[in-house]
Amino acid sequence: MIELRGLTRHFRVGDQTVRALQDVSLTIPDGDYLALMGPSGSGKSTLLHLLGCLDRPTGGSYVLDGHEVGTLPEGELAQIRSRKIGFVFQFFHLVPRLTAAGNVELPMILAGIRPSERRARVAKALAAVGLTDRASHRPDQLSGGQRQRVAIARATVMGPSILLADEPTGNLDRASGKEIIELIERMNRDGLTVVVVTHDPEVGGRARRILKLVDGLIVSDGGTA
Amino acid sequence: MSGLDLLRFASMALRGHRLRTILTLLGMSIGVGAVILLTALGEGARAYVTNEFMALGSNLLIVLPGKTETTGNAPILGGTTRPLTLEDCEAILRRGRRVRRLAPLSVGSARVGYGEKRREVTVLGSTPDLLPVRRLEVGIGRFLPEVEIDRGAPVAVIGRTVQQELFGSENPLGRPIRIGDWRFRVVGVLAEKGQSLGLNMDDVVIVPVASSMRLFNQASLFRILIEVGAHSEIDAARLDVLDILKERHEGEEDVTILTQDSVLGAFNRILGALTLALAGIAAVSLSVAGIGIMNVMLVSVSERTPEVGLLKALGATPRRILQVFLVEAVLLSTAGGLLGLLVGYLGSAVLSQAFPAMQTHPPTWAVVAAIVVSLAAGALFGVLPARRAARLDPVIALAGR
Numbered sequence A: 001m002i003e004l005r006g007l008t009r010h011f012r013v014g015d016q017t018v019r020a021l022q023d024v025s026l027t028i029p030d031g032d033y034l035a036l037m038g039p040s041g042s043g044k045s046t047l048l049h050l051l052g053c054l055d056r057p058t059g060g061s062y063v064l065d066g067h068e069v070g071t072l073p074e075g076e077l078a079q080i081r082s083r084k085i086g087f088v089f090q091f092f093h094l095v096p097r098l099t100a101a102g103n104v105e106l107p108m109i110l111a112g113i114r115p116s117e118r119r120a121r122v123a124k125a126l127a128a129v130g131l132t133d134r135a136s137h138r139p140d141q142l143s144g145g146q147r148q149r150v151a152i153a154r155a156t157v158m159g160p161s162i163l164l165a166d167e168p169t170g171n172l173d174r175a176s177g178k179e180i181i182e183l184i185e186r187m188n189r190d191g192l193t194v195v196v197v198t199h200d201p202e203v204g205g206r207a208r209r210i211l212k213l214v215d216g217l218i219v220s221d222g223g224t225a
Numbered sequence B: 001m002s003g004l005d006l007l008r009f010a011s012m013a014l015r016g017h018r019l020r021t022i023l024t025l026l027g028m029s030i031g032v033g034a035v036i037l038l039t040a041l042g043e044g045a046r047a048y049v050t051n052e053f054m055a056l057g058s059n060l061l062i063v064l065p066g067k068t069e070t071t072g073n074a075p076i077l078g079g080t081t082r083p084l085t086l087e088d089c090e091a092i093l094r095r096g097r098r099v100r101r102l103a104p105l106s107v108g109s110a111r112v113g114y115g116e117k118r119r120e121v122t123v124l125g126s127t128p129d130l131l132p133v134r135r136l137e138v139g140i141g142r143f144l145p146e147v148e149i150d151r152g153a154p155v156a157v158i159g160r161t162v163q164q165e166l167f168g169s170e171n172p173l174g175r176p177i178r179i180g181d182w183r184f185r186v187v188g189v190l191a192e193k194g195q196s197l198g199l200n201m202d203d204v205v206i207v208p209v210a211s212s213m214r215l216f217n218q219a220s221l222f223r224i225l226i227e228v229g230a231h232s233e234i235d236a237a238r239l240d241v242l243d244i245l246k247e248r249h250e251g252e253e254d255v256t257i258l259t260q261d262s263v264l265g266a267f268n269r270i271l272g273a274l275t276l277a278l279a280g281i282a283a284v285s286l287s288v289a290g291i292g293i294m295n296v297m298l299v300s301v302s303e304r305t306p307e308v309g310l311l312k313a314l315g316a317t318p319r320r321i322l323q324v325f326l327v328e329a330v331l332l333s334t335a336g337g338l339l340g341l342l343v344g345y346l347g348s349a350v351l352s353q354a355f356p357a358m359q360t361h362p363p364t365w366a367v368v369a370a371i372v373v374s375l376a377a378g379a380l381f382g383v384l385p386a387r388r389a390a391r392l393d394p395v396i397a398l399a400g401r
Helices: A045-051 A074-084 A099-112 A115-128 A144-156 A174-189 A202-203 B003-015 B018-054 B086-095 B162-168 B207-213 B231-248 B261-301 B303-314 B318-353 B365-391 B396-397
Strands: A002-015 A016-028 A033-037 A057-064 A084-088 A162-166 A193-197 A209-215 A215-222 B060-065 B099-114 B119-124 B136-139 B155-158 B178-179 B182-190 B204-208 B223-228 B255-259
Touching: A002 A045, A002 A209, A016 A057, A016 A084, A016 B303, A033 A202, A045 A162, A045 A193, A074 A084, A074 A099, A074 B303, A074 B318, A084 A144, A099 A115, A099 A144, A144 A162, A144 A174, A144 B204, A162 A174, A174 A193, A174 B303, B003 B018, B003 B318, B018 B261, B018 B318, B086 B099, B086 B207, B086 B223, B086 B231, B099 B162, B099 B231, B119 B162, B119 B207, B119 B261, B155 B162, B155 B178, B155 B365, B162 B182, B162 B204, B162 B396, B178 B204, B182 B207, B204 B207, B223 B231, B231 B255, B231 B318, B255 B261, B261 B318, B261 B365, B303 B318, B318 B365
Parallel strands: A033 A193, A033 A209, A084 A162, A162 A193, B119 B204, B155 B182
Antiparallel strands: A002 A016, A002 A057, A209 A215, B060 B223, B060 B255, B099 B119, B099 B178, B099 B223, B136 B182, B155 B204, B178 B182
């Protein structure tokens, strides 16, 4: 469960202060499926980075599963990212010299999981995204949709409770995008909390809940139905 | 992340940029190879000189006319130096209790001829004791005859090259040769010896010392070589000889007496300094290679900024990122160091083959130093890029900025 209270994030650009997020209060229960929408510069990516513990708020409180995480040092934030949060990016961010299996294995290597267990979990994660037969292919030997599925397998292999996706279909054709969204929805049905940042109304429309941001402020928060 | 995983990850990253890795390895291996090869050369030269001297035995005193304050260096000739004479030799032989044998030495250069053939040759004048003192051997015939030291004799012992050049396949024994305007009879040929203390002993003619001094119109001997009974007596013998000569030279200490140890010590100091100088030059190339590693790692960090962002998003702590890049740098430098070791050893093997007289073996200290320095270079020059990577903001890094 995610609880944000009066969250702000300011940046200094030269001698000016940019208020990327202003007084954001929000509760995301476990298993929710939330789309963050809004024009460019509205603060949706900043909010996603804060939710993913990649960034720290300037003010306010961020409570994750009952613990305040907004003020934790970088080392502990890294632990939270490793265990509780999976990221999916618009440009996949796969390591080009590693195979699909190698990319999926990466978070487990960083977490110090034993090789035998790593192999079993890689096989399971790749099977879950339908890429068992592409395990030994490098990213440049995979299609865009396949690359994003590898990225999803990597994001979920550590068994996180939250999946944060930043424009996951932004770099894909329509058919592949649809497959990716269906995959994410299936994982959400299995209990994963999903937050998707998107410009695409069609992608946003499939979420259970849409949060609209303008100039760092939440302007609407409601269901899609 | 285990140590093995770190190594695997680092080696994969290095293999990902094959050309860049190979070029950096090359730089490092040239640096380390240069250290190994140049110190091997320096040590080889030192071993060569030491062997040359040790071949003469360690209980040798060398008397030179003229005085120098520092032992081990050639004296500056001039001033009111008295000549070293054959009478001096006789006095030393008579009174020097610790002296086993003695060989006076006069040196000149003359045209030596037999029949129509002529050859410019170094002529040594000495006594029969030159044979044991300089560890020479006679190939055919005999050495100089026992005559009184101040009496010459028209006999000569020739080196192998002189024999081949002047006589070809003809037997030289008993044949007359001309040295300058004088006639000598060949009584023996030296066994092949080669270079010894800077003199090609195959290209000399040896005659009785009195004959040689008359031939070259010399008042003073070039050297007196004295063999002492035992190595432990060498310092006492040196003082004995000095006293005798001082007394004969009207109380003036106008000779220099070198011991084998002092000459060897001086050479060792000079060649040791030379080795260190060579190592210093090689160390410059090693440090250039280290900076090359830093450069490559900085480029690597800047190219892989999004990857650093990804690793952080996947849960890598700054410390882990530091380790990843540091291990990569150390791996690069160590591999380069090992390659350099191979290059150095191969190079010295080739040199040893090409110049068998001078055996070049890389000294252990240089090998250990090269490995330690290459490891340290990776760690030292890898720290800056690795810290830069570790400090990257994950959000900015993911954006590839």
